[in-house]
Amino acid sequence: MSLRRFMKGKKMGKAKQHGFSKDRLQRIDRFLQEKYVASGRMPCAQFVLARDGEVVHQSVLGQQDPERGVKLAEDSVYRLxxxxxxxxxxxxxxxVEEGLIALDDPVAKHIPEWANLGVFAAGVGPWLTTPTARPMQVVDLMRHTSGLTYGFQNRTNVDAAYRKLKLENMHGEHDLEAMIQMLAKLPLEFSPGEAWNYxxxxxxxxxxxxxxxxxxxDQALQERIFDPLKMVDTGFHVREDQRARFAACYEAAPGGKMKLQDDPTKSPYLAPPKLLSGGGGLVGTAADYMRFATMLTNRGELDGVRILAPKTVDLMASNHLPGGQDLTELSRSLFSESTNAGVGFGLGVAVVFDPPQTLIPCSQGEFYWGGAASTAFWCDPLEQVTAVFMTQLLPSSTYPIRxxxxxxxxxxxxxxxG
Structure with a gap:
């Protein structure tokens, strides 16, 4: 979907009318072009900034596929x-709004095989474990306090077990049901609620x-989110009609260079994956994600279509970390999409609750997240600002672009x- 479709035929909002300086917005293009694109640090950069639901600035810079000289377009497709x-x-x-599941439900209520999960004490399998201090709840999954981990963190014996089983391989041999069964046989890193771990x-x-x-x-997301929001280019694989718009993905190389990581003409994303990953499997466009993010900034509604009630979005965008702590206090993770002080975690998003501690301009209650290929979005309900940034460079920690x-x-x- 192009930004023109996002705006439904309206002209791009004038920056001044929405409180922005046009001259200062032009700094964004110069900065992205000079520091990242022209220097060869990133293949491309698309940045979309909106206020009050109208796009006030867009950058479309670099190449969608540098190997073949294909320029980036408004509707290029990215790995999210x-x-x-x-x-x-x-x-x-x-x-949750339909009363079919609750945030304080024990996860074992819905996944009985997880009823006896223990906390790692020693071993590499068979495992020595201790009982959890309390059962894992649904809210623990959404705020990353469950005791689960990622294999790529390379910290512990449990991480190593994830890697051995290739738990995070979307294009491997196991599906979501099999992943759940494998996790039932592994210990937790810590008792639920005791720490934050991506x-x-x-x-x-x-x-x-x-x-x-x-x-x-995939069907549930299509019916509950993509179809209602007219997110026509978002899904778990690149369709035949999208292939010409699919961006190449790069990884950082020494000396501020980059090397091809995933060729868009040979990518596993060209076929439906075995594992439908709610943690990292989608592809989509900047315009599609802007529709999703604007819905959140609007507290659950976009163009007359309501996805969530306002109070549910408020709950999602509140700090749910135990004791009101921030990520610097509670995190055990060696990797995340957020490292800021003054930032807590809600239900799937990082949440700013102490702006001065972040040391960057932002608002109380602003929420955001990003992806491994350096993509990012943020929603600022106070200022009615929404932003989406797309590129394709692994890992996200390479540059402080966000x-x-x-x-x-x-x-x-x-x-x-405000």
Whole structure:
């Protein structure tokens, strides 16, 4: 979907009318072009900034496929990776609103095989474990306090077991049901609620969506989110009609260079995956994700279509970390899409609750997340600002682009609501 379709034929909103300095917004293009695209650090950069539901600035820079000289377009298709997570969590929240599942439900109520999960004490399998201090709840999955982990963190024996089983391989041999069965045989890193650890928990959220709705995850997301929001280019694989728009993915190389990681003409994303990953499996466009993010900024509604009630979005975008802590206090993770002080975690999104601690311009209650290929979005309900950034460079920790874009965008905001 192009940004023109996102705006339904309207002209792009004038920056000044929405409180932005046009001259200062132009800094964004210069910054992205000079620091990242022209220098060869990133293959491309698409940044879309909106206020009050109208796009006030867009950058479309670089090449969709540098190997073949294909320029980036408004409707280029990207791997979303962990920007899938908020989508899966919204889908589960629609089921919460219908009374079919609750945030304080024990996970074992819906996954009986997990009733006796223990906490790692020693071993490499067979495992020595201790009982959990309390049962894992659905909310633990959504806020990453479940005790689950990711194999790529390379920290512990449990991480190693995830890698051996290839738990996170979307294009491997096992499906979501098999993943749940494998996790039933592994210990937790810690007792639920004791720490924050980035993990496969959102894949489990996707499994719960599938089980509780009674429909495969891809169908549930299509019916509950993509069709209502007219997200016509989002799904778990690149369709035949999208192949010419699919971007190449790169990984950072020494010396500020990059090398091809996934050729779009040979990518596993060209075929439906075996594992429908609610934690990282979607592909989509900037326009599609802007529709999803704007719905959240609007507290659950877009163009007359309501996905969630306002109070549900407020709950999603509140800090759910135990004791009101921030991620720097509770995190055991060596990898995440957020490292800021003053930032907590809600139901699938990071949440700013102490703006001065972040050391960047932002608002109380702003929420956001990103993906492994350096993509990002944020929603600022106070200022009615929504932003989406797309590129394809692994890993996301290579450059501080997300913090830089927040600074550049808010440095151009001259009239504030809060």
């Amino acid at each position: 990776y962990s920007m899938t997570k908020p989508v899966a969590c919204v889908a589960l929240l629609t089921l 993990s496969v928990a959102t894949d489990v959220v996707g499994y719960l969506v599938q089980k509780v709705s009674g429909k495969p995850l 913090r830089e874009l927040r600074t550049l965008a808010y440095s151009a905001l001259m009239e504030t609501y």
